[in-house]
Amino acid sequence: MRLADTFPKVEINGLREFTLDEIGDEHLFTSLETPMKADAHKMNNDEKKKRIAFHFREIMETLGLDLTDDSLNGTPERVAKMYVEEIFSGLNPANKPKIALFDNKYRYNEMLVEKNISFYSNCEHHFVPIIGKAHVAYISNGKVIGLSKLNRVVQYFAKRPQVQERMTVQIAKELQSVLDTENIAVIIEAKHLCVSSRGVQDDTSTTVTSYYGGLFKDNNKLTELHNYIFNNQFTL
Numbered sequence: 519m520r521l522a523d524t525f526p527k528v529e530i531n532g533l534r535e536f537t538l539d540e541i542g543d544e545h546l547f548t549s550l551e552t553p554m555k556a557d558a559h560k561m562n563n564d565e566k567k568k569r570i571a572f573h574f575r576e577i578m579e580t581l582g583l584d585l586t587d588d589s590l591n592g593t594p595e596r597v598a599k600m601y602v603e604e605i606f607s608g609l610n611p612a613n614k615p616k617i618a619l620f621d622n623k624y625r626y627n628e629m630l631v632e633k634n635i636s637f638y639s640n641c642e643h644h645f646v647p648i649i650g651k652a653h654v655a656y657i658s659n660g661k662v663i664g665l666s667k668l669n670r671v672v673q674y675f676a677k678r679p680q681v682q683e684r685m686t687v688q689i690a691k692e693l694q695s696v697l698d699t700e701n702i703a704v705i706i707e708a709k710h711l712c713v714s715s716r717g718v719q720d721d722t723s724t725t726v727t728s729y730y731g732g733l734f735k736d737n738n739k740l741t742e743l744h745n746y747i748f749n750n751q752f753t754l
């Protein structure tokens with residue numbers, strides 16, 4: 519029996535049935551919200567790190583590694599700390615960036631684009647890195663935010679097990695809510711290491727996803743945005 523046959527089939531979007539194995543390899547996803555348990559935030563960080571370290575030690579030992587070796591001995595604790603405090607810290611709403619708004623005193627109602635925001639995330643199907651760049655734009659509805667906050671919102675949603683399409687929408691929806699405007703655009707281009715280092719082992723392809731809200735649905739605005747991002751190579 520193939521391993522895939524042992525996974526139950528589930529229905530996605532009513533189209534056809536997929537095995538859970540196929541969902542992972544085709545990077546399908548079921549929700550725009552990160553699927554979280556109801557009691558996700560009951561455990562404190564120290565407890566989480568203890569549990570993850572215990573189980574990661576089990577994985578390493580199952581793989582046959584000798585954890586009495588000094589090089590490997592501290593790895594379970596290092597991985598646990600990295601998961602909770604760094605690469606998956608965006609699962610904890612307490613780490614969501616606090617965003618102060620300013621009045622748009624200068625009546626700057628044109629497009630603001632923050633481009634080439636680099637980020638590291640991880641694929642939720644394989645737990646290996648997604649490396650990419652996000653371009654974020656908004657047209658003010660009377661409020662403005664500090665430029666670094668656009669970057670921080672991207673980093674917050676990147677630091678979760680992710681699917682690129684979901685991450686794109688999550689960033690857009692958060693900025694729409696904070697800036698109280700539909701006029702948000704997010705474009706993400708990323709390389710998925712689960713595609714390059716395993717599976718089809720394609721090292722050159724990248725994935726592009728986008729979200730265009732409000733005025734960004736207008737063709738002229740869209741062309742202007744794409745010109746800033748893709749045709750205007752500004753070098754310092």
Ligand SMILES: [Zn+2]
Pocket residue numbers: 542545641642643644645710712713
């Ligand atoms: Zn993957």
